[in-house]
Amino acid sequence: MSDMYEALVKIVGKNYVSNQKEERYFYGRDPGLMSPHEPDYVVMPRTTEEVQKIVKLANKEKIPVVPKGGGLALTGLVIPLKGGIVMDMKRIDKILEVNERARYVIVEGGTTEGGLKSYLEKHHPSLRHSIPDAPPIATVVANAVIHGQGRLTQQYGFNSDMVTGLEVVLPTGEICRIGSCSISKYWFSRGAPMPDLSGLFLGWLGTTGVITKMGLKLYPRKKIRDVEVFVTDKEDLVPDILFKLTHTEMVEDINIWCQPHPPMFRENHHVTILITGDSEEELQFKKKMIWDALQEYIDSKDGGFMWVMPDAKPTFLEMPLESLSKFADVRKGGGFEYSGPIVLAEDYPECSRKLAELAVKYKLTYSGMVRVIGRSHCIMFGFAYTFNRADLDEMDRVRKALHEVAEFALEQGGTHWKPTVDEQKMMMERMDPDTLKLMGKIKGLLDPNGIMNPRNWEVG
Amino acid sequence: MLALEFDETKCANCKAVSCLVKCQYMDLDKDEAKIEWQKVIKSEDSPVLDACTTCYACEEYCPFGNHPFYLIVERQEERGMFTAPRPITKQWINMCEPAGKFRLGKVKEQALSFCFIPALRSLARGRLFESALPSWILGAEFFCNVVYLHFAKTSVIKDRLPKITENIEKQGIKELICLHDECYGSFNSLAPAYGIKVPFKTTHYFEYLYNKLKEHKDAIKPLNVEVAYQRNCSARLVPETDHFVDDIFGLIGVDRVEREYDGENALCCGEIIRMVKGYKLADDVQKRNIDDIVNAGAEYCVFNCPFCYMALAEKMAKRGIKPIHIIDLCKLAIGEKPALEVG
Ligand SMILES: Cc1cc2nc3c(=O)[nH]c(=O)nc-3n(C[C@H](O)[C@H](O)[C@H](O)COP(=O)(O)OP(=O)(O)OC[C@H]3O[C@@H](n4cnc5c(N)ncnc54)[C@H](O)[C@@H]3O)c2cc1C
Numbered sequence: 001m002s003d004m005y006e007a008l009v010k011i012v013g014k015n016y017v018s019n020q021k022e023e024r025y026f027y028g029r030d031p032g033l034m035s036p037h038e039p040d041y042v043v044m045p046r047t048t049e050e051v052q053k054i055v056k057l058a059n060k061e062k063i064p065v066v067p068k069g070g071g072l073a074l075t076g077l078v079i080p081l082k083g084g085i086v087m088d089m090k091r092i093d094k095i096l097e098v099n100e101r102a103r104y105v106i107v108e109g110g111t112t113e114g115g116l117k118s119y120l121e122k123h124h125p126s127l128r129h130s131i132p133d134a135p136p137i138a139t140v141v142a143n144a145v146i147h148g149q150g151r152l153t154q155q156y157g158f159n160s161d162m163v164t165g166l167e168v169v170l171p172t173g174e175i176c177r178i179g180s181c182s183i184s185k186y187w188f189s190r191g192a193p194m195p196d197l198s199g200l201f202l203g204w205l206g207t208t209g210v211i212t213k214m215g216l217k218l219y220p221r222k223k224i225r226d227v228e229v230f231v232t233d234k235e236d237l238v239p240d241i242l243f244k245l246t247h248t249e250m251v252e253d254i255n256i257w258c259q260p261h262p263p264m265f266r267e268n269h270h271v272t273i274l275i276t277g278d279s280e281e282e283l284q285f286k287k288k289m290i291w292d293a294l295q296e297y298i299d300s301k302d303g304g305f306m307w308v309m310p311d312a313k314p315t316f317l318e319m320p321l322e323s324l325s326k327f328a329d330v331r332k333g334g335g336f337e338y339s340g341p342i343v344l345a346e347d348y349p350e351c352s353r354k355l356a357e358l359a360v361k362y363k364l365t366y367s368g369m370v371r372v373i374g375r376s377h378c379i380m381f382g383f384a385y386t387f388n389r390a391d392l393d394e395m396d397r398v399r400k401a402l403h404e405v406a407e408f409a410l411e412q413g414g415t416h417w418k419p420t421v422d423e424q425k426m427m428m429e430r431m432d433p434d435t436l437k438l439m440g441k442i443k444g445l446l447d448p449n450g451i452m453n454p455r456n457w458e459v460g
Numbered sequence: 461m462l463a464l465e466f467d468e469t470k471c472a473n474c475k476a477v478s479c480l481v482k483c484q485y486m487d488l489d490k491d492e493a494k495i496e497w498q499k500v501i502k503s504e505d506s507p508v509l510d511a512c513t514t515c516y517a518c519e520e521y522c523p524f525g526n527h528p529f530y531l532i533v534e535r536q537e538e539r540g541m542f543t544a545p546r547p548i549t550k551q552w553i554n555m556c557e558p559a560g561k562f563r564l565g566k567v568k569e570q571a572l573s574f575c576f577i578p579a580l581r582s583l584a585r586g587r588l589f590e591s592a593l594p595s596w597i598l599g600a601e602f603f604c605n606v607v608y609l610h611f612a613k614t615s616v617i618k619d620r621l622p623k624i625t626e627n628i629e630k631q632g633i634k635e636l637i638c639l640h641d642e643c644y645g646s647f648n649s650l651a652p653a654y655g656i657k658v659p660f661k662t663t664h665y666f667e668y669l670y671n672k673l674k675e676h677k678d679a680i681k682p683l684n685v686e687v688a689y690q691r692n693c694s695a696r697l698v699p700e701t702d703h704f705v706d707d708i709f710g711l712i713g714v715d716r717v718e719r720e721y722d723g724e725n726a727l728c729c730g731e732i733i734r735m736v737k738g739y740k741l742a743d744d745v746q747k748r749n750i751d752d753i754v755n756a757g758a759e760y761c762v763f764n765c766p767f768c769y770m771a772l773a774e775k776m777a778k779r780g781i782k783p784i785h786i787i788d789l790c791k792l793a794i795g796e797k798p799a800l801e802v803g
């Protein structure tokens with residue numbers, strides 16, 4: 001094993017490898033509920049070539065490699081369940097190119113969401129990316145790897161749908177380019193009109209290779225943003241409200257949230273509607289379309305727009321939403337995990353009832369937070385129960401509640417998002433057997449020694 | 461159960477039926493108004509109950525001190541009507557429910573009430589408040605609750621207001637200086653109308669400001685500006701306080717422009733109308749009001765109510781009018797910095 005350490009030092013230098021207790025402790029856990037498991041080594045490469053050398057070495061020695069971005073997926077995806085190497089991607093964080101006219105950016109495998117946001121604001125103020133509400137140290141690539149969702153997801157789909165190309169170090173050490181960048185210097189398409197191979201890597205949770213570069217679509221940044229919050233006390237109306245809102249095609253992003261605290265929020269479901277425009281006229285026009293679309297609920301008194309006072313607006317408009325991170329730590333102690341199944345919008349009522357029911361059953365504080373994906377094509381329903389890491393009993397209750405959520409989500413016909421290893425198993429048990437076989441074949445082909453993030457998407 | 465002191469005989473003898481004839485949101489002549497008002501009194505269906513935007517103005521229009529608006533609200537609630545959407549109504553009721561989170565200064569017999577509005581605490585700074593300031597109260601426990609008139613929920617007021625007066629009395633307060641106009645309206649109009657005892661003296665902050673400005677007369681540098689005044693809904697409950705606005709303006713060298721929507725004909729800030737009637741009427745009210753201020757050539761628009769300020773400040777600033785709360789205006793006149801700013 002000390003040979004391995006030396007070999008890693010040779011690749012990245014002494015300062016960027018560790019097999020010490022402190023690093024192993026830190027990299028053996030995430031903020032969620034999964035039990036810790038320590039790596040043998042932590043390594044921080046700086047270049048694609050270094051990544052390649054590390055992966056080749058690990059493949060030769062059949063040692064697991066777990067790529068890690070911000071480690072904020074929360075569901076144990078970066079916990080090295082079979083030990084080995086945690087490859088912290090944060091040093092590979094350059095923004096390599098912005099094609100202003102074709103509206104895409106090429107980032108490295110560890111570029112952070114916050115880093116990309118501020119870079120664009122400074123150098124390309126007319127462009128933006130679909131930033132998620134995760135804390136800003138979350139990484140752009142990992143977010144696409146787990147099919148994350150951001151501010152522009154209602155308009156353009158999952159953040160992974162915005163990927164325009166990849167550079168991947170395969171588990172066997174080859175460096176592959178995926179998409180137009182495989183034949184051209186331009187990174188405008190991840191596949192079309194060729195076969196789209198990006199699906200071999202996106203959604204695989206780092207089990208089929210390490211992404212070292214990624215092209216990502218950028219979108220126009222409008223000059224003004226504003227917010228409206230529509231409130232109803234009838235959860236059964238929410239799917240219809242979403243259908244009407246998305247029909248207007250006037251909205252930047254739609255989030256729905258329900259929570260019992262503080263008291264002014266209890267009993268109601270809140271639909272945050274974000275709107276953008278280059279002028280007051282554009283904004284006003286969009287608002288009117290939105291108001292008109294929902295007028296019938298105001299007339300029937302079943303719903304209405306809440307008065308968002310000017311001093312409260314920044315809380316809704318900031319990116320990422322700090323309030324989410326604050327809620328994440330409401331019980332203090334730094335523990336947070338949420339289950340965010342992807343379900344149909346029509347499942348909102350059932351999901352919100354389940355959320356509250358489990359909170360009562362397990363005596364927990366809850367918040368339901370939803371992001372609309374596409375024009376109400378589906379939603380991410382976040383079942384969030386916070387816990388204090390020092391309270392083992394509370395952690396256990398959250399674990400049980402989230403397990404029930406996992407079963408419930410599948411019964412509803414949904415899928416798990418950024419699934420824990422157990423949730424992956426639950427999905428694979430239900431999966432069409434031939435599809436599962438195909439997944440197994442792909443994994444076996446790409447990672448014959450099973451070194452990449454083992455126990456995740458492990459077929460059979 | 462607290463009951464509204466409403467004198468039907470006054471209405472029987474009333475020829476002008478000003479409460480409804482003057483209403484800015486209904487188009488009724490005297491005869492129609494008389495008929496509809498009788499229906500309201502008799503608790504029969506009347507379009508008045510639906511058409512009311514809850515602007516409070518008829519409380520002022522009635523020359524006999526009867527309480528037409530309070531009666532309308534009673535009738536709306538009796539019918540289980542919601543003026544605003546039900547979830548919004550719930551939100552407001554839940555928001556201001558006392559939860560033991562009130563805050564206190566060093567409370568003395570004379571105390572400033574910031575109601576449940578932290579912005580009022582930011583406003584009450586500087587020399588004008590120096591002597592009174594250590595003694596203040598803030599929180600849902602001291603919240604006047606008048607706002608529920610907008611939501612057809614007199615029951616909430618009847619339930620909470622007596623406790624609020626008790627809470628204030630328990631602090632040993634003998635004189636409450638109300639920085640929220642609506643609090644003053646609550647203790648001087650609504651409470652007596654329902655027979656609720658107010659066991660302390662109340663002073664409107666206009667009067668307080670006026671007296672303080674006189675004390676600091678030497679420090680005043682006349683502002684020499686033309687201002688419009690944004691009269692708020694609760695001013696309709698206590699029109700007797702209005703003269704202080706001009707008295708204060710006189711002291712600090714401010715000229716109140718003549719305009720259509722002032723005095724009895726004032727237009728409210730429009731945000732409650734947005735909640736109860738939707739955006740079209742609200743936008744129309746706000747636009748007419750701001751156009752009027754612009755046309756009258758005012759440089760500033762002076763606010764009494766912090767919520768009106770929140771509703772209109774940005775919109776006015778975009779039209780080149782400087783929004784300012786009257787407390788800030790007074791501070792400006794003695795060379796101090798305003799607390800509320802747009803953006
Ligand atoms: C308060 C809060 C709010 C959140 N809000 C959102 C939200 O709005 N939208 C959203 O989508 N998510 C949200 N999240 C979840 C999560 O933080 C984000 O999805 C985040 O983008 C994950 O990025 P990360 O760098 O932390 O990923 P990590 O947890 O480090 O990694 C996630 C997965 O990607 C793999 N991986 C990492 N880097 C690579 C690479 N270079 N190549 C191959 N595989 C790799 C890892 O092995 C792992 O399987 C939120 C989390 C919190 C705590």
Ligand code: SF4
Pocket residue numbers: 470471472474475476477478479480497521522523524525526527528
């Ligand atoms: S409420 Fe007043 S104005 Fe209206 S009818 Fe009665 S007395 Fe006349």
Ligand code: SF4
Pocket residue numbers: 479480482483484485486511512513514515516517518519529532
């Ligand atoms: S409160 Fe206003 S809208 Fe309602 S009846 Fe009285 S004057 Fe008319």
